[in-house]
Amino acid sequence: MESARTRALVSKIIMYVILTIMAFIMLVPFAWMILTALKTNQEAISVSPFYIFPANGWHWETFGKVWKSYNFILLYKNTLLMIFFRVLCACLTATMAGYAFGRLRFPGKDFMFSLVLIQMMIPSQIFIIPQYLMVSKLNWLNTTAGLVFPGIVTAFGTYLLKTGYQGLPKDLEEAAGIDGCNIGQKFLLIMMPLTRSSMISLGIFTALFAFKDLMWPMIVCPSVETTTLAAGLAKAQGQYSSDYPQMMAAAVLAVIPMIVIYIIFQKQFVEGIATSGGKL
């Protein structure tokens, strides 16, 4: 009895030690990013002595400088607009198609749904050249419309919402049918609100994917004024590569909004990723 208890205690301690070491490793890059941002460039590139912490006060003003010189207002605005419209389009089209695939009967349904599944299996890189040519023909280069373009519809979201609708009990709809609702009303008033959790998953997934994507914004929005945070950083790295505190401050400003949102909506984030399990 005694030995079992000691063994449990020892294994608990080992687990905590491993978890803590891993947590430390995970946090080092974040800590180093913030610490560097708060140094002067001389401190950042000083080797002997090597400074871990800023030696002469914490230079918060670097953030203000970077905010202006990298045009962060515009980067935030562009990123936010892209995310907003992508989430809106994805949720709207996917919830409609998901409802039809999950609850309605119509000819050609299986074939159409197989197209949705096939799209999910194709690596997205194969779409990029023609998508870019379309955007450029539409004169949408350097616009929000261009950024949103490939995300107007979502096969993955359709699949996710279809599963959500299929999970709802049948009798709800039948009761509504007796009350004289047509299919559109049933969908809008009864069924759609019930798939809220799937919609939130899709929304988080879409927002995160759009926020992290680098190649598409670099291609369609090469200008600094119209591009997103991720692509803006890539541009900045090329331009200001020798001022390390400024670069790290820019990186902090680029990751902070999503980290704050994540910490507030942690439960939804984790559940959203776990249930959607999509290809990020």
Add this chain to the structure above:
Amino acid sequence: MKEKQKMSAAAKNEAMWGWAFITPTMLGLIILNFYPVINTIYQSFCKTGDFGKGNKFVGLANYQAVLSASETWGSLINTVKYAIIEVPFGVVIALVLAVFLNKKLAGTSIYRTIFFLPMVCAPAAVAMVWKWLYNQQFGLFNNIFHTNVAWISDPKIAWIAVGVIGVWSIIGYNMVLFISGLQEIPGDYYEAAEIDGATGIRQFFDVTIPLLSPTTFFIVQTRVIGALTIFDLMFMVMDKTNVALKSVQSMVYLFYTYAFTNGNKGYGAALVLVLVVFIMIVTVIMQKAEKKFVFYN
């Protein structure tokens, strides 16, 4: 008779709503995805004029050029090497962490928050920070360990250094999926194992690993495809002037360079199709392996 007609009217009505509801998505998929697949294949047989105009049919010339370039095979090998680091380490570390966090220890939510943090950061920013950590002269690693390693410009180790960033970035995501898989394993399996005298590590190998294998397979499959299409990290870490670029750059990086930096869409299209075929082969092999290794309850 009247009843039947009424039914068919209702069925027709339902079909109309169904078609109306899927129309936006299907139209979008055709324009944004299915047409582009055909167009990419078409372009791979063409020599690109300026701005994608004036395509000239050149037959298999692009494929000949792509397949005879040592760069193509080099970057395919680089991509596989990246996957060989990211997938196994990312999966095993995440699995261990998930098992620990599933034990209902105090404070697990804080650990989970920390491990998942890289997932909500743009890889562009993550790569910038790691590049700074790896900096040969001023970086944290060389100064703390008193080494002088060219982490990202020595061809022999740069691919490992980039792989480490990939592992660091993906652990949280894999872990979250593992935790939700672990929670689906019924508790009685563990009770039964305990009665049989199986403890901690034995339980892990006898119960957790087999019952978790569908989740593991799902993660491995998505991560293999994700790793084979890696771009952001490499693009941010590896400058055009980096001497190790040739031995690190992935297929998608090469595709980006040709299709968009150099504007050679035809060559880029052929390159991306080679990658897609490779991914399809890998997927088929994995599907075959699934039948062998995955335990479905």
